[in-house]
Amino acid sequence: MKSSTTDVIVVGGGAAGMMAAVTAARRGRQVLLIESNERCGRKLRITGKGRCNVTNACDCPTFLKSVVRNSRFLRPALYRFTPQDAMAWFESQGVALKVERGERVFPVSDKAQDVVDALRRAMEESGVELVQGRVNAILTDGGAVSGVTTTGGERYEAPAVVVCTGGLSYPATGSTGDGYAFARALGHRVAPPVASLVPLRAGPDCEELQGLSLRNVTLSAYRDDKLIFEELGEMLFTHFGVSGPLVLSASVHMHESGGKYRLRIDLKPGLTAEKLDERLLRDFSHNLNRCFKNALDELLPQKLIPVIIRRSGIDPETRVNAVTRQQRRALGELIKGFPLEVYGLRGVEEAIVTAGGVDVNEVNPRTMESKIVPGLYFAGEVLDLDGYTGGFNLQIAWSTAVCAGSAV
Numbered sequence: 001m002k003s004s005t006t007d008v009i010v011v012g013g014g015a016a017g018m019m020a021a022v023t024a025a026r027r028g029r030q031v032l033l034i035e036s037n038e039r040c041g042r043k044l045r046i047t048g049k050g051r052c053n054v055t056n057a058c059d060c061p062t063f064l065k066s067v068v069r070n071s072r073f074l075r076p077a078l079y080r081f082t083p084q085d086a087m088a089w090f091e092s093q094g095v096a097l098k099v100e101r102g103e104r105v106f107p108v109s110d111k112a113q114d115v116v117d118a119l120r121r122a123m124e125e126s127g128v129e130l131v132q133g134r135v136n137a138i139l140t141d142g143g144a145v146s147g148v149t150t151t152g153g154e155r156y157e158a159p160a161v162v163v164c165t166g167g168l169s170y171p172a173t174g175s176t177g178d179g180y181a182f183a184r185a186l187g188h189r190v191a192p193p194v195a196s197l198v199p200l201r202a203g204p205d206c207e208e209l210q211g212l213s214l215r216n217v218t219l220s221a222y223r224d225d226k227l228i229f230e231e232l233g234e235m236l237f238t239h240f241g242v243s244g245p246l247v248l249s250a251s252v253h254m255h256e257s258g259g260k261y262r263l264r265i266d267l268k269p270g271l272t273a274e275k276l277d278e279r280l281l282r283d284f285s286h287n288l289n290r291c292f293k294n295a296l297d298e299l300l301p302q303k304l305i306p307v308i309i310r311r312s313g314i315d316p317e318t319r320v321n322a323v324t325r326q327q328r329r330a331l332g333e334l335i336k337g338f339p340l341e342v343y344g345l346r347g348v349e350e351a352i353v354t355a356g357g358v359d360v361n362e363v364n365p366r367t368m369e370s371k372i373v374p375g376l377y378f379a380g381e382v383l384d385l386d387g388y389t390g391g392f393n394l395q396i397a398w399s400t401a402v403c404a405g406s407a408v
Contacts (some may be wrong), residue, residue: 006032006158008408009148010164011135012179013040016380016397017164018119024162025126032156034122036150040123041116043166047352047394050255052112054090055083055398056391057103060120063395067387068196073360074385075398077368081402083395093118102233104391108389120406131156138163138182138376145375160375160408164401167381168193169352179382180357186373189359191384194255195351197248197360197393201343202241202263205307209237212303218266221342223259232269236319248352249388251345261342267300267335276332284328288321295320299308300335306336353393357384367407368400377404 010021014033025031033040047053057061060078064071081239087097087105095110095118107114123130133150137162140146145158165179180190213236221229229252242263254261268276279299287295293316296305309316312331314323345383348354358378362371370376379400387393 004032004154005147007158008032008162009034009156010162011138011148011182012164012166012380013036013037013130013366014164014380014381014397015041015119015394016045016166016168016401018123019398019401020164020377020379020405021128022122022126022163023121023160023402024408025123025128027406030115031126031128032131033128033160034131034133034135034156034295036132036152038132040120040130042060043190044116044119047110047112048106048392049407050112051106051110051120052115053394054095054097054105054115054391055086055395056108057083057087057099057105058060063392066390066392067396069355070383070385073363073365074399076366077366077399077403078395080366080406081399083391086395086398088117089398090115099127102337102390113386135178135182138186138225140186140358140373143373145373160377162377162379162401162404163382164379167357168195168348168351179378183358183378183382186370186376188370188372191359193348193354193356195345195385196252197352197389198228198251198350199238199243199346199350200241200247200251200254201265201346203343204341206237206241206340207239208307209303210239212301213244213269214265214301216269217246219250219397220264220266220270221250221253222262222264222376223256228253232393235265240346241343245389249390252355252386252388254342254345263340263342265338265340267304267338273332277329278337279339280328280332280393284320284323288319290320291318292316292318292323310336311338352389353381353386355384355386360384367401368404369407377408379404 008024010033021031022031025131053325061125095114097105128386133152136151137149139232145161149155168177173239183190215234218232229250233246235246290315314327368377368379380397385396
């Protein structure tokens, strides 16, 4: 068995792993990063549909409100390396950034590869040693970390190991849950990992509406009759249900078993029920002698009209001047609350992140070091931390990685 010694071993070359390695190396530590893929940052290259939503430019109090689980644990790390710090860091590495709607931050180039390249350059310049291999065990001596072994038979010794193996989402990129196994083997509790920020299987009528994108709508999600999520934004109908930013964020709240989930879409959130009724009256007055099926063209997307008509129960051939007040009010209620049943979440292979992970009660929030095994650190998605879509999860990776890299 080959053997070598270093100061710090980082397991995993994703967003958190590369940032932790650079941070530690810039502090003068000899750092070895072990990555199972041929190149680092494979998942990072496909984030944000290949554009990479680097962070969210909001302030820290606002940011923490968008962290769904264990936001209090994240607080020290976030204030140590804020979204503004992350933006400054990447710009100092030559990545020009821009801020888009919802404070989402992207490279001006719209290329995630630029973010990956910046991290790789920083590793090279700071002297991080990169090895391709898959760690199969973290070693301890006297209860403290002493190194790792790999499936290739190598043994690397170090007094500090930072686990940055990600979760289970996008397993083709190397996120296979190894970090959870390492944590359990060393005595840590792990919250069961489940898909988060994931499309939903829903219906009825979604297949008919496939490809329809809705902007500036309000999506409300309910568990039984309890409102669990409500936000204005964008969503998309697919052949299996719904997706898009609003749906992904809503899915974060749908992990409890035993409840029945449903969605409600306000297609005209800028209009009150009264104003919408006035709008319907105005549109109808321009189409008095036309069939009802031809009277909604200016109000709704064309693809949605047949579904709305069918659900309204109004005969599509009815003359507009024959539509009753009661029918018109019911139509308004349907437009202000288009209902969908949720049949389930799509698989983890389609999830942007994994909810669950290493129990943060067993990790020091200021250093990311294990409270159980000295010298063992965690950063990124392997921890039980996750937030909404919009750059929040990558910022969690940057902040926790900087904490770990600064502490080793």
